[in-house]
Amino acid sequence: MSRILYFDCFSGVSGDMMLGALLDAGLPLEALRSALGSLPLGDRPFTIAADRVTRAGVAATKFRLLEETSGRPPAPGAPGTRHHHHDHDHNHDQGHRHSHAQSPQSPAPGPGKDHGRYHHHHSLADIVGMIDRSALSPAGKMRARALFERLAEAEAAIHQTPVERVHLHEVGALDSIVDIVGSVYGLEWFGASEVVSSPLNVGSGTVECAHGTFPVPAPATARLLEGVPVYAQGPAVELVTPTGALLVTGHASRYGALPPMRPERIGYGAGDRALARMPHVFRLWVGEAAAPAGDRVAVLEFEIDDMNPQLFGPLMDRLYAAGAHEVFYVPVQMKKSRPGTLVTVVASPERREPLSAIVFTETTTIGLRYQEVERECLAREFVAVPTPYGEVRVKVARRAGAVVNAAPEFEDCARLAAASGVSVKTVQAAATKAYLDRA
Numbered sequence: 104m105s106r107i108l109y110f111d112c113f114s115g116v117s118g119d120m121m122l123g124a125l126l127d128a129g130l131p132l133e134a135l136r137s138a139l140g141s142l143p144l145g146d147r148p149f150t151i152a153a154d155r156v157t158r159a160g161v162a163a164t165k166f167r168l169l170e171e172t173s174g175r176p177p178a179p180g181a182p183g184t185r186h187h188h189h190d191h192d193h194n195h196d197q198g199h200r201h202s203h204a205q206s207p208q209s210p211a212p213g214p215g216k217d218h219g220r221y222h223h224h225h226s227l228a229d230i231v232g233m234i235d236r237s238a239l240s241p242a243g244k245m246r247a248r249a250l251f252e253r254l255a256e257a258e259a260a261i262h263q264t265p266v267e268r269v270h271l272h273e274v275g276a277l278d279s280i281v282d283i284v285g286s287v288y289g290l291e292w293f294g295a296s297e298v299v300s301s302p303l304n305v306g307s308g309t310v311e312c313a314h315g316t317f318p319v320p321a322p323a324t325a326r327l328l329e330g331v332p333v334y335a336q337g338p339a340v341e342l343v344t345p346t347g348a349l350l351v352t353g354h355a356s357r358y359g360a361l362p363p364m365r366p367e368r369i370g371y372g373a374g375d376r377a378l379a380r381m382p383h384v385f386r387l388w389v390g391e392a393a394a395p396a397g398d399r400v401a402v403l404e405f406e407i408d409d410m411n412p413q414l415f416g417p418l419m420d421r422l423y424a425a426g427a428h429e430v431f432y433v434p435v436q437m438k439k440s441r442p443g444t445l446v447t448v449v450a451s452p453e454r455r456e457p458l459s460a461i462v463f464t465e466t467t468t469i470g471l472r473y474q475e476v477e478r479e480c481l482a483r484e485f486v487a488v489p490t491p492y493g494e495v496r497v498k499v500a501r502r503a504g505a506v507v508n509a510a511p512e513f514e515d516c517a518r519l520a521a522a523s524g525v526s527v528k529t530v531q532a533a534a535t536k537a538y539l540d541r542a
Contacts, residue, residue, distance in 0.1 A: 115342025118282025128370025308339030
């Protein structure tokens with residue numbers, strides 16, 4: 104069975120929370136320290152530590168980045184070290200550490216902002232050079248570069264600034280370089296074949312950024328979360344940082360509830376906030392993917408014997424547009440020997456109400472039946488195969504990893520048959536042969 108990781112972002116996520124969860128789930132601290140020690144950071148010595156803490160009664164691991172001021176590797180909390188607070192616990196009256204593009208006309212940071220060595224900012228080219236000279240695997244280097252490039256593109260789009268002029272305030276700082284590169288290494292260390300994430304709790308309220316007061320999520324975070332399911336719950340604080348958003352969206356292949364899996368380890372990465380009724384932790388599930396159980400669907404049914412047949416076409420179109428999985432009509436004999444039509448609609452349970460509204464609006468029925476049932480669906484994918492008439496997609500269905508069906512896509516075959524002047528079945532046969540030859 105393949106290994107799967109699940110990001111549980113019920114209380115948000117940041118870079119240091121991700122690293123804390125990875126360590127809590129079994130990533131060796133010395134392995135992480137060795138990987139981060141390969142970053143060519145010049146005269147900026149640092150070390151890392153992991154402390155056991157509690158957040159609202161939940162035990163978790165707090166990842167810490169420590170600046171070395173004496174030239175000797177320090178023990179956590181010892182003299183000669185300085186704890187660096189990561190990006191999740193923003194002290195807003197001391198300056199927000201989000202990434203924002205800096206134009207030549209931008210004002211200098213105000214008084215009170217920390218501009219020590221930990222906040223020396225690197226350009227994108229600097230960071231890419233560090234990654235290329237590090238000891239990360241080729242795949243890890245590629246992913247880390249892609250993450251920083253994506254962040255730079257997001258910042259450039261927000262501020263209408265060319266990518267090469269983007270000043271990475273947030274990710275150019277040492278702590279964020281460590282968070283991103285360390286998380287890339289740690290996630291690769293687990294060797295998962297898939298990463299799934301819950302919807303992200305982004306928090307609410309406002310944050311003070313370099314360019315003013317912004318609603319949560321801040322602009323960079325919001326940009327990185329485009330197309331991703333999010334929500335706001337709990338106290339009015341920022342829960343997802345740009346670094347956290349970048350790491351989740353850069354690794355997760357899909358979003359939703361906890362997938363079928365056999366948990367091996369569950370790691371908790373601590374943030375810095377003391378939330379009243381919510382542990383400020385990021386939870387990481389590590390386990391083996393399990394065979395998916397059948398999912399539940401709602402089945403709606405009703406019969407009609409007094410509706411204009413012309414209305415059945417628009418009805419089907421409306422139901423599919425509203426999210427129905429299947430809509431089909433069956434001729435039936437109704438009371439008083441009237442010919443009628445049985446309409447069946449299959450959809451996810453949460454779509455039952457809007458689909459019922461369409462039924463009552465678009466048809467003459469005055470009632471319908473519904474029930475929730477289990478169903479099992481085969482895993483499927485499209486495979487493109489070449490034929491003498493052009494490329495055809497073949498829908499391949501699998502169960503327990505074994506191919507049980509492969510069918511050429513009819514629309515592709517019909518289009519190529521019309522263009523080539525041959526029958527549709529000729530194109531279908533050519534596509535089937537091409538797929539079997541390839542298999």
